[in-house]
Amino acid sequence: MATLSSGLETGVNRRAGAAAGWLTRERVAPVVAGLAILLVWEVVVATQLPDFVARPSGIIMAVPETVSSKEFWFDVVVTLGAILEGVVIGSVAGVLVGVAMGRVRELNWFLSTYIRALYALPLIALVPIVIIWVGYSSTSRLVIVIISVFLPVAVTTADGTRAVSRDYIDVGRMFGARTHNMWFGIALPSAMPFIVAGIELGFARGITNAIAVEVLASVPGMGMAVFTKSNELNENGSMVYVVCLAIFAVSVRAGMIRFRHWLAPWYRGATG
Amino acid sequence: MATHESFAGRANRFRTTNAWWIRIACYVSSIVLLLAAWQAFGNSFGVLFVPFTTTMLRLWEMLVDGPLLAALFVSGELYLVTLVFNIVVGVTIGLLLARSKLISAAFEPYVYILYATPTISLVPFVSVLFGFEFWPRVVVSVLISIFPILLGTLEGARSIPRQHLDVAAIFGSNERQLWRDVIIPYVTPFAMTGIKQSIALSMVGTLVAEFFLNPDGIAALMLEGTTVVDTAKVMAITVFVAAIAVVLVGIGELVEWFLVRWRHSAVG
Numbered sequence: 001m002a003t004l005s006s007g008l009e010t011g012v013n014r015r016a017g018a019a020a021g022w023l024t025r026e027r028v029a030p031v032v033a034g035l036a037i038l039l040v041w042e043v044v045v046a047t048q049l050p051d052f053v054a055r056p057s058g059i060i061m062a063v064p065e066t067v068s069s070k071e072f073w074f075d076v077v078v079t080l081g082a083i084l085e086g087v088v089i090g091s092v093a094g095v096l097v098g099v100a101m102g103r104v105r106e107l108n109w110f111l112s113t114y115i116r117a118l119y120a121l122p123l124i125a126l127v128p129i130v131i132i133w134v135g136y137s138s139t140s141r142l143v144i145v146i147i148s149v150f151l152p153v154a155v156t157t158a159d160g161t162r163a164v165s166r167d168y169i170d171v172g173r174m175f176g177a178r179t180h181n182m183w184f185g186i187a188l189p190s191a192m193p194f195i196v197a198g199i200e201l202g203f204a205r206g207i208t209n210a211i212a213v214e215v216l217a218s219v220p221g222m223g224m225a226v227f228t229k230s231n232e233l234n235e236n237g238s239m240v241y242v243v244c245l246a247i248f249a250v251s252v253r254a255g256m257i258r259f260r261h262w263l264a265p266w267y268r269g270a271t272g
Numbered sequence: 273m274a275t276h277e278s279f280a281g282r283a284n285r286f287r288t289t290n291a292w293w294i295r296i297a298c299y300v301s302s303i304v305l306l307l308a309a310w311q312a313f314g315n316s317f318g319v320l321f322v323p324f325t326t327t328m329l330r331l332w333e334m335l336v337d338g339p340l341l342a343a344l345f346v347s348g349e350l351y352l353v354t355l356v357f358n359i360v361v362g363v364t365i366g367l368l369l370a371r372s373k374l375i376s377a378a379f380e381p382y383v384y385i386l387y388a389t390p391t392i393s394l395v396p397f398v399s400v401l402f403g404f405e406f407w408p409r410v411v412v413s414v415l416i417s418i419f420p421i422l423l424g425t426l427e428g429a430r431s432i433p434r435q436h437l438d439v440a441a442i443f444g445s446n447e448r449q450l451w452r453d454v455i456i457p458y459v460t461p462f463a464m465t466g467i468k469q470s471i472a473l474s475m476v477g478t479l480v481a482e483f484f485l486n487p488d489g490i491a492a493l494m495l496e497g498t499t500v501v502d503t504a505k506v507m508a509i510t511v512f513v514a515a516i517a518v519v520l521v522g523i524g525e526l527v528e529w530f531l532v533r534w535r536h537s538a539v540g
Contacts, residue, residue: 029378030382033378034381105295109298109302110298110301111302117514120472122479124483125510128497129506129507132503133321208391211390212480212483216483223390226393227396230400239397250385250388250389
């Protein structure tokens with residue numbers, strides 16, 4: 001991150017450089033800020049708001065009770081399991097369709113209207129019709145996660161395999177590559193960073209949309225638990241689930257970014 | 273060797289002038305085929321599916337009779353307020369964070385954590401704090417859609433070349449001149465890229481807020497249809513929402529196109 005070092009305030013830079021060792025102002029600042037946020041939250045809720053509103057101390061106290069309950073682990077397993085299953089299915093399907101679209105122009109033209117339109121559509125708008133088609137069941141959640149992952153992966157894979165350098169294709173042709181070699185031996189590996197960026201985006205959307213389906217279709221899971229606990233005025237217990245979801249989402253994002261940097265240090269990633 | 277020749281032949285064929293009508297044919301045939309299949313199989317799944325014509329008629333009815341138009345105004349209001357909030361608050365926070373290295377180091381991790389956290393799970397907390405009316409909806413909607421603008425502005429303000437700031441300092445710019453002549457012109461394109469994304473993303477925020485905080489607007493209309501399995505209604509609104517989404521993405525791309533032209537003419 002070269003841009004990090006060219007911050008606007010040069011004075012802070014110089015002073016920070018003077019601080020010896022690893023205990024720099026930039027390292028201490030997030031910890032101080034984090035504690036300050038928690039403190040302000042705690043004090044405001046304790047002094048200004050009704051007792052049942054979630055606050056940091058209450059959330060920490062609610063951890064043992066929540067984590068020791070059977071439902072908690074049931075919710076974690078079904079929700080995260082469904083998300084992972086959907087990510088795997090959606091990624092594989094997205095890669096296959098994406099490679100085909102990237103390498104066969106007619107297919108790209110044929111499918112792109114729908115893929116792009118669905119890609120533009122907020123997927124939450126598909127939840128009602130999926131509930132009608134699939135029912136108020138956990139299958140709806142799986143279907144929505146699969147679509148959430150499939151679309152970005154198909155789009156990025158198509159873009160990536162279309163952008164394969166002419167030289168690779170020529171070399172491949174010279175060594176007698178057949179169509180499947182071209183697709184899976186040349187185009188697919190060189191599109192890898194695009195694909196990982198697509199999965200990264202799809203994963204994040206999959207988590208959000210899985211929770212959305214749980215709440216709208218009353219499917220048991222972590223998202224449903226956040227809302228039911230809150231309805232029972234167990235706001236702190238509800239927030240324990242939120243914190244777990246946040247930890248999961250943040251680690252997935254960090255892990256995917258690290259994986260992408262390892263795979264292709266030059267690629268900056270998809271946005272949105 | 274036949275494979276190679278056919279591959280090369282195919283590649284060449286695309287570069288000939290014939291490609292455009294193949295392309296048009298692909299687009300047209302895909303739309304015609306989908307509509308035909310939709311129409312043909314429309315009645316074969318009982319109440320779960322309705323033909324294309326039924327869907328369109330229902331859409332027309334709802335538009336003329338009013339419920340959809342009324343819902344569109346409700347959702348549109350939330351959408352516009354969200355977008356304005358995103359632009360004003362997102363750019364402001366982005367600039368504030370970028371202005372001091374220490375402040376950005378302190379708060380950036382939390383901005384990213386909030387960005388990664390599934391916002392829907394924060395809906396109960398927001399409703400406990402603020403209730404279920406218009407402004408809580410704005411809060412949820414903004415939480416979902418503000419980050420591209422905020423982070424884009426931050427990134428832009430951070431990447432202002434040191435030389436620009438040094439030149440401004442040498443010529444004795446005061447704070448106001450620094451902002452007017454250096455920071456704002458430099459950051460604008462970055463913020464605009466975020467705004468382009470936010471034009472589409474604010475719609476996601478609007479729908480989520482309407483679905484989860486005491487259903488209202490278009491989302492409420494869809495949920496009504498779902499509970500009574502009024503398939504035609506839900507399909508019609510889904511198509512309608514998809515059309516709006518495509519238009520909004522198009523507007524976003526138009527914004528970007530103007531921006532690129534403007535940037536080229538500005539850089540020269």
